[in-house]
Amino acid sequence: xxxxxxxxxxxxxxxxxxxxxxxxxxxxxxxxxxxxxxxxxxxxxxxxxxxxxxxxxxxxxxxxxxxxxxxxxxxxxxxxxxxxxxxxxxxxxxxxxxxxxxxxxxxxxxxxxxxxxxxxxxxxxxxxxxxxxxxxxxxxxxxxxxxxxxxxxxxxxxxxxxxxxxxxxxxxxxxxxxxxxxxxxxxxxxxxxxxxxxxxxxxxxxxxxxxxxxxxxxxxxxxxxxxxxxxxxxxxxxxxxxxxxxxxxxxxxxxxxxxxxxxxxxxxxxxxxxxxxxxxxxxxxxxxxxxxxxxxxxxxxxxxxxxxxxxxxxxxxxxxxxxxxxxxxxxxxxxxxxxxxxxxxxxxxxxxxxxxxxxxxxxxxxxxxxxxxxxxxxxxxxxxxxxxxxxxxxxxxxxxxxxxxxxxxxxxxxxxxxxxxxxxxxxxxxxxxxxxxxxxxxxxxxxxxxxxxxxxxxxxxxxxxxxxxxxxxxxxxxxxxxxxxxxxxxxxxxxxxxxxxxxxxxxxxxxxxxxxxxxxxxxxxxxxxxxxxxxxxxxxxxxxxxxxxxxxxxxxxxxxxxxxxxxxxxxxxxxxxxxxxxxxxxxxxxxxxxxxxxxxxxxxxxxxxxxxxxxxxxxxxxxxxxxxxxxxxxxxxxxxx
Amino acid sequence: xxxxxxxxxxxxxxxxxxxxxxxxxxxxxxxxxxxxxxxxxxxxxxxxxxxxxxxxxxxxxxxxxxxxxxxxxxxxxxxxxxxxxxxxxxxxxxxxxxxxxxxxxxxxxxxxxxxxxxxxxxxxxxxxxxxxxxxxxxxxxxxxxxxxxxxxxxxxxxxxxxxxxxxxxxxxxxxxxxxxxxxxxxxxxxxxxxxxxxxxxxxxxxxxxxxxxxxxxxxxxxxxxxxxxxxxxxxxxxxxxxxxxxxxxxxxxxxxxxxxxxxxxxxxxxxxxxxxxxxxxxxxxxxxxxxxxxxxxxxxxxxxxxxxxxxxxxxxxxxxxxxx
Numbered sequence: 001x002x003x004x005x006x007x008x009x010x011x012x013x014x015x016x017x018x019x020x021x022x023x024x025x026x027x028x029x030x031x032x033x034x035x036x037x038x039x040x041x042x043x044x045x046x047x048x049x050x051x052x053x054x055x056x057x058x059x060x061x062x063x064x065x066x067x068x069x070x071x072x073x074x075x076x077x078x079x080x081x082x083x084x085x086x087x088x089x090x091x092x093x094x095x096x097x098x099x100x101x102x103x104x105x106x107x108x109x110x111x112x113x114x115x116x117x118x119x120x121x122x123x124x125x126x127x128x129x130x131x132x133x134x135x136x137x138x139x140x141x142x143x144x145x146x147x148x149x150x151x152x153x154x155x156x157x158x159x160x161x162x163x164x165x166x167x168x169x170x171x172x173x174x175x176x177x178x179x180x181x182x183x184x185x186x187x188x189x190x191x192x193x194x195x196x197x198x199x200x201x202x203x204x205x206x207x208x209x210x211x212x213x214x215x216x217x218x219x220x221x222x223x224x225x226x227x228x229x230x231x232x233x234x235x236x237x238x239x240x241x242x243x244x245x246x247x248x249x250x251x252x253x254x255x256x257x258x259x260x261x262x263x264x265x266x267x268x269x270x271x272x273x274x275x276x277x278x279x280x281x282x283x284x285x286x287x288x289x290x291x292x293x294x295x296x297x298x299x300x301x302x303x304x305x306x307x308x309x310x311x312x313x314x315x316x317x318x319x320x321x322x323x324x325x326x327x328x329x330x331x332x333x334x335x336x337x338x339x340x341x342x343x344x345x346x347x348x349x350x351x352x353x354x355x356x357x358x359x360x361x362x363x364x365x366x367x368x369x370x371x372x373x374x375x376x377x378x379x380x381x382x383x384x385x386x387x388x389x390x391x392x393x394x395x396x397x398x399x400x401x402x403x404x405x406x407x408x409x410x411x412x413x414x415x416x417x418x419x420x421x422x423x424x425x426x427x428x429x430x431x432x433x434x435x436x437x438x439x440x441x442x443x444x445x446x447x448x449x450x451x452x453x454x455x456x457x458x459x460x461x462x463x464x465x466x467x468x469x470x471x472x473x474x475x476x477x478x479x480x481x482x483x484x485x486x487x488x489x490x491x492x493x494x495x496x497x498x499x500x501x502x503x504x505x506x507x508x509x510x511x512x513x514x515x516x517x518x519x520x521x522x523x524x525x526x527x528x529x530x531x532x533x534x535x536x537x538x539x540x541x542x543x544x545x546x547x548x549x550x551x552x553x554x555x556x557x558x559x560x561x562x563x564x565x566x567x568x569x570x571x572x573x574x575x576x577x578x579x580x581x582x583x584x585x586x587x588x589x590x591x592x593x594x595x596x597x598x599x600x601x602x603x604x605x606x607x608x609x610x611x612x613x614x615x616x617x618x619x620x621x622x623x624x625x626x627x628x629x630x631x632x633x634x635x636x637x638x639x640x641x
Numbered sequence: 642x643x644x645x646x647x648x649x650x651x652x653x654x655x656x657x658x659x660x661x662x663x664x665x666x667x668x669x670x671x672x673x674x675x676x677x678x679x680x681x682x683x684x685x686x687x688x689x690x691x692x693x694x695x696x697x698x699x700x701x702x703x704x705x706x707x708x709x710x711x712x713x714x715x716x717x718x719x720x721x722x723x724x725x726x727x728x729x730x731x732x733x734x735x736x737x738x739x740x741x742x743x744x745x746x747x748x749x750x751x752x753x754x755x756x757x758x759x760x761x762x763x764x765x766x767x768x769x770x771x772x773x774x775x776x777x778x779x780x781x782x783x784x785x786x787x788x789x790x791x792x793x794x795x796x797x798x799x800x801x802x803x804x805x806x807x808x809x810x811x812x813x814x815x816x817x818x819x820x821x822x823x824x825x826x827x828x829x830x831x832x833x834x835x836x837x838x839x840x841x842x843x844x845x846x847x848x849x850x851x852x853x854x855x856x857x858x859x860x861x862x863x864x865x866x867x868x869x870x871x872x873x874x875x876x877x878x879x880x881x882x883x884x885x886x887x888x889x890x891x892x893x894x895x896x897x898x899x900x901x902x903x904x905x906x907x908x909x910x911x912x913x914x915x916x917x918x919x920x921x922x923x924x925x926x927x928x929x930x931x932x933x934x935x936x937x938x939x940x941x942x943x944x945x946x947x948x949x950x951x952x953x954x955x956x957x958x959x960x961x962x963x964x965x
Contacts, residue, residue: 155924157924157925158924161926320813324921326729326730326731326732326925327732328732329732466727469732470727470732475732490817492741492816492817492913493731493732493733493738493741493913494741494742494745494816494912494913494914494917494918495814495816495911495912495913498817529813529911530911530913531813531911532908532911532917533797533908533909533911535797535800535801535909536797536800536812536813536909536910536911539800539801539804539805539812540812540813542805543804543805543808543812545811545812545813546813
């Protein structure tokens with residue numbers, strides 16, 4: 001099995017990589033052989049044969065035996081780790097590790113039958129940027145690795161259902177030399193590499209993933225071995241991810257946490273579990289009359305203080321979006337777009353301001369040790385009649401009877417696993433974590449919607465999930481009282497939501513935040529229109545029918561010159577990556593699966609020029625992505641900078 | 642066979658056809674894995690429970706552990722009493738989702754159908770009456786242009802010109818506007834125009850060729866010789882026989898109205914109609930809604946065929962009721 005080559009290969013390059021590097025006297029750089037290696041059968045346990053079991057002395061054909069140095073924090077896809085020679089060198093290392101006879105015939109990569117390696121890549125249908133990116137990748141992999149890449153479009157939902165997720169089966173496999181069991185398989189990590197989705201696939205750029213710059217501990221969901229919640233590609237880390245994340249969890253200060261993450265992010269940059277490409281900014285076009293939007297990750301947190309022209313209540317704040325909402329039931333919604341639609345009429349516990357600091361909305365959170373957290377609920381919160389005052393009891397009931405109940409699959413159920421909650425006053429409750437986490441609020445886990453206890457009680461007593469999902473008061477946010485800036489007046493399933501101003505909004509009476517909150521929101525009404533066609537959304541922005549809409553990068557320049565539109569570049573934590581299917585139904589080009597081999601993924605990363613992609617497709621409106629963190633994050637490793 | 646018996650036989654046959662379709666649908670559904678059961682098993686696994694037990698509980702809760710014939714009878718009752726279940730992709734009952742979407746589809750498809758049915762044959766007969774003149778060429782050119790240009794592309798171009806540049810019509814469709822209002826007429830102008838130009842071509846060409854056949858028929862010569870006005874001659878003597886073969890096309894047209902052709906136009910103009918509803922239901926694997934929309938189209942098709950059979954006999958009394 002090719003996978004075993006990986007496992008056997010590399011005990012030395014794990015959590016303690018830095019330790020043995022220093023033992024070898026190598027400061028900050030790992031020397032790797034051009035195209036040799038231990039063939040996968042090497043012990044890998046002796047530090048002497050190099051981090052990847054490659055001794056650096058055996059040259060190879062194709063790359064002229066070039067020595068290739070990978071630093072602690074390798075940055076593939078930019079000079080000097082870009083180009084045909086680097087990619088060939090790394091690919092040949094993968095061939096050595098593979099049980100099967102892959103090779104280069106001139107510049108062409110061929111499989112054991114002598115045919116050119118041909119694999120496919122999926123991109124999102126109807127999205128020009130996605131299509132251009134896929135074409136660029138195909139071109140680069142063709143030129144620098146001699147792979148024939150077939151570009152195919154697919155609808156995101158279909159890809160998710162048939163390719164990306166699978167029936168959770170669990171199972172046992174050898175990962176990194178150890179027997180590992182998938183104890184809690186999920187549709188996005190259904191089991192070992194042998195457990196596959198219905199449909200076979202090779203590569204995809206359909207989905208980007210969150211890199212959680214506010215609390216990178218959450219990233220254990222992707223890389224924490226068999227316990228990872230989210231591992232559709234079937235990645236087996238070659239470093240002890242679980243232990244590194246556990247260590248990071250123990251950090252008692254941000255500085256300690258930053259230090260703990262250096263190893264994690266360097267390992268991820270090295271192993272390329274997903275081929276990291278870039279972080280593109282969100283480009284949002286706004287009505288130029290609008291005061292409030294900022295070029296910041298937290299853009300929009302203070303919407304109640306936004307206004308048009310003068311800070312007086314007038315007009316309507318209208319936006320357009322491409323995706324319709326499946327449900328507005330706050331208990332079950334998992335979609336971003338619907339989350340925005342709910343947020344217009346119902347606040348959650350807290351938000352993040354422009355400095356990425358927690359800004360308390362419904363409740364404030366405090367802790368001394370990171371283990372016991374106290375929630376102080378504001379006293380001026382009211383549900384609609386007949387539910388009355390919002391108290392700590394509503395939140396505690398919600399957590400204990402729904403989020404922690406095994407019969408109710410609420411969206412937040414995984415967030416409250418293992419947390420002990422206790423009401424300590426009419427407006428106060430405490431949550432005790434299994435292990436301390438000083439950044440708990442930044443995980444979004446303790447983020448709650450307020451739901452009246454009396455509304456939930458009948459469903460809880462009957463354990464009636466269906467009734468809860470279909471409850472009209474929940475679906476149409478009829479209980480929201482003074483808890484949102486606007487009141488939801490209509491939800492047309494196909495075309496969006498409409499709102500009117502909430503004259504009783506509680507935020508006006510709080511002490512924190514901008515002074516403008518005291519009279520907000522400054523719009524008589526609001527709406528979110530679902531318009532699937534991009535040309536129509538942009539048309540609405542140009543004519544002023546919409547106050548805000550996303551702008552595709554290829555049209556950035558024309559909108560920047562348009563006086564009817566202000567374009568803001570808003571950084572996001574979502575990345576653009578190539579997901580390579582390391583499961584048994586990935587790699588359709590021949591026997592084995594080269595995607596499972598670290599050097600092959602490195603070769604792919606080295607074959608694609610990040611700068612050319614950013615300039616050519618994203619018009620320079622993106623930054624290169626080397627590890628699982630954007631550059632603006634305080635947890636981005638600063639080594640080699 | 643008399644007309645009454647003929648109609649009764651056709652209606653009975655339509656009922657049998659619908660029953661067969663519903664039965665086949667039931668068998669396919671019962672053979673397929675149930676998404677609710679799958680979800681429950683996944684949820685149980687996520688929270689450390691027993692997936693098999695959770696799946697069993699949902700099966701019991703939903704009556705899936707009952708014998709096949711009991712489930713079949715339940716299914717039949719639900720289908721014919723319009724209890725089509727809950728749509729998870731729209732969070733409302735399926736019948737309500739279909740009715741809501743139909744409300745918006747009807748607003749553009751009814752004017753579209755009426756205009757196509759009226760204008761298509763009229764332009765066709767007009768072309769035939771002026772065959773090979775510039776009027777014929779102009780009418781044919783117009784019909785071919787509409788037929789050839791993809792609806793969604795034409796829609797985007799018109800939206801750009803009249804919505805974005807000239808700002809005569811709104812870019813975003815507003816569903817809350819009253820049906821019979823100037824605002825609604827304005828916002829539906831472009832979708833109806835695009836659809837009419839797209840569908841008129843086929844009707845126009847068929848009626849042009851059909852009517853060309855009758856222009857010099859003996860009964861037209863007689864009519865002309867008797868001094869019948871050209872308008873009356875074309876309306877009574879040419880149009881009527883022309884419509885007999887055309888009625889097949891027209892019924893097909895009526896049915897297609899509600900789905901395929903309108904999806905892209907609904908996407909471009911943001912109309913929350915049946916096309917988009919069906920498409921989203923398919924994409925999001927909303928089984929109940931897919932079933933609901935499929936049944937809806939099935940019933941429309943069955944009824945459409947019934948109407949077609951009846952229209953034949955009304956339009957052309959020479960068509961026999963026997964052997965049908």
